Amino acid sequence: MGKTKHEGPMKLNKKPAPKLWASWAPLGLGKVKPKHIRDTMKTAWDNKDNLSYAYRILTQGVCDGCALGVSGLRDQTLAGPHLCTTRLNVLRLNTMPAIEDKWLSADIEQLRKLDSTELRKLGRIPYPLSRKKGERSFSRISWDEALSRIADKIKSIDKRQLAFYLTARGITNEVYYTAAKAARFIGTNNIDNASRICHSPSKTALKRSLGIGASSCSYRDWIGTDVLVFWGSVAANNQPVSTKYMYAAKKAGTKIIMINPYLEPSMEKYWIPSIAESALFGTKITDDVYQVNIGGDIAFMNGVMKHWFEMEREAPGSSIDRAFIEAHTNGFNELKQHIEKQNWKTLEESSGISKDRMKEFAILLARAKTGVFIWSMGLTQHRFATDNISQVANLALLQGFIGRKHCGLMPIRGHSGVQGSGEMGADPFVLPGGDFDEETTARIEKIWGFRIPTWQGDTIGQTIE
Template identity: 35%
Template sequence: SPDEAAFYTSGKVPNEPAFLFQLFAKQFGTNNLPDCSNMCHESSGAALSPTLGLGKGSVTLNDIHEAEVILIIGQNPGTNHPRMLTALQQAKRNGAKIISVNPLIEAGLNHFKNPQDFMNPLRALGVLLGDGTPITDLFLQVRVDGDMGLLRGIMKHLFEAEDRNPGQVVDRAFIDEFTVGFESFEQNIRNTKWEDIEELSGISRALLLEASNMLATKQKIITCWAMGVTQQRQGVQTIQEIVNLHLLKGAIGKPGAGTCPVRGHSNVQGDRTMGVWEQPTKEFQDSLGKEFNFQPPYEHGYDVVESIKKMYHGELKVYFGLGGNLLAAGPDTEVIAAGMRKQNLTVYVGTKLNRGHLTTGKTSLLLPCFTHADIDMQKAGHQMTSCENSMGVVSQNKGVLVPLPGHDILSEVAILAGSGT
């Protein structure tokens, strides 16, 4: 059965091979398309799509530069997204206030020395002798899994501030025009007891008031989050509270304001846009089938966790991995390895050898491919690929390095196109 195969995708895979890969799997007859999104921002999409109608970020880098207040929740830019520090530095220079929420204080969020400033004669000496740009104005060391309580505490303070200054804090015009269910939401927040908020969040009422005061009169607000939020048991509900905070302030759909789930791999967002998803919509499948003249499967497939379970119990027979290393990225290395060894066939397409490639089924194919830095020259000319970042911006990539001579290495696109013939 086609459903005895799983097709795993890494977020490092560009749009073009990702599209071919999901098409290959669906023409094979299955929606078993586990990918690394299942392990990182799946809860972001699940929270954002039904509330905002957009399962990805709603801001750009320019919005970060323009923001008046930026909340960073469950994310360590200095460790995991270092290029973001440059955008935060620019926001600070433009006058933004930054609230950081994390159980541990991240050094990069305290002060940031931009290496590029050493090339600027007006800043080099200050960077060399000084402490760098202060990033965080207020650091809230929340309890693990306590972000929902923290967000509710901030919003409870905002409602109390609105009571004292009617029409100055809550954006009623925005709420009336663009939202539903506000009355029940307001009642729920007001009925939440302060002692419960402090117990859940680990943050005092006074500190939550300080955070609320930074937001009260502002509308250019951006909230950034990563896996410190998404991998909580109540990650979806917590992200929905982030959305509620933005709707309460009317802080979305305008310059300098919006939601910003910060992703990791270069194209983890693009892969999902290309159709790499175990739960495709009927509309997407209908369009795909019409364009390529085949009957696509409509039954939902297996995500990463379900695929691992099925492999371990011998219910999957074929594993096809496009990039990445599920063995290392997955939640239980030993269970994944045991499942891989039970496969009749494992296929790996990769730019470099990793441990996962050495954990094989009864038959295994290891297909080396070009890196994204290699020149892919075909009859039609110099080939390009594209990636979509966390903010929905699609960028082009063309390799610049001459591939090693004497090796019959193909691009991911060429391998997949050849596999489908």
């Protein structure tokens, strides 16, 4: 057997850290860019009636902006404050006062004239409300009455006709756990959450490929990896704090690649206000962009693998990590046979990427000693989503990008606290700390002190049907 790719003749060409400035236009004049100062001032104005509480949330609370989960203004990875416009934009949801009574007692048609943004601005619902069929407005009821109505309804129905669904941003692990326990205590396994819908293909594919249903690495692994690939993910928009990680990675020499049908402006260049040179000139984020066809990701990945197998025939061990494959994987020969049957014309037409461009990406990964692959709903909200993620995992396995520093597979999440939903059991297919199987069920029943229903719960889609 030939040498592995980490020992062979192909080495990553370590260049000096790239110039990070995106433009000589100061402050991004004429560019599409975040308006940090404007948005910060707007947030202060929106929260002027509750500034002290808003300040406490920002400095003492856990961020409910995205899945990075910054605590206060800091995290465990990078020095300096972490505050993004996404977190500022949702701040008012926590500080707003109760909705005025006049809106609740008014004709329902007045509320129907408002859009979702206008409805949210009215304030928080402070107490239980009731509106029966034919009534034109809401009526306030007590908590006792509200809970009694719910309890009476639950008692009167088959528990297979009862379902729980958790969807709010910022739900904590403790709430997920309590909801999972309450649902099973009441007698139903129909419990689901918004996170499972977003990334259930990731969990299924990763569980099948790696044996774990979550990320195999952390954000620390971004900084120092040779190549960082964002697949169907616009982290600069959805997880803005992540741009500081990208900035640190680029300063360490990392190449950042974007694979997306749309050339996202925020992933090309970004302005980070807490970093002097970036705040003035902007930061160039991506080194290269592959604009695949919508639904063409698998064809693109197949093309990359096809190049690797062709390169292997010429120089064994130069394009894939044979030592890792032989020690830690199975199904290699089947995958190789499947890929070699593919023809270039179909792969190019399906992916929207030329054979030569696929080869550029194949060589980049083959020469890299480390790599982190990141994806979001561009790959998961898809008819063949699980297959998408399985092929991403295959790319990483062929290169040995698993189980080492600066390597890994990472489904990036949009809301804070979402990873805990499955781990805490707020999912029809899992229980806290394990799958919905006999061993986990016995363990949890012993902890909880009651029997768990044995039938398989439904997802929210099945529940609605």
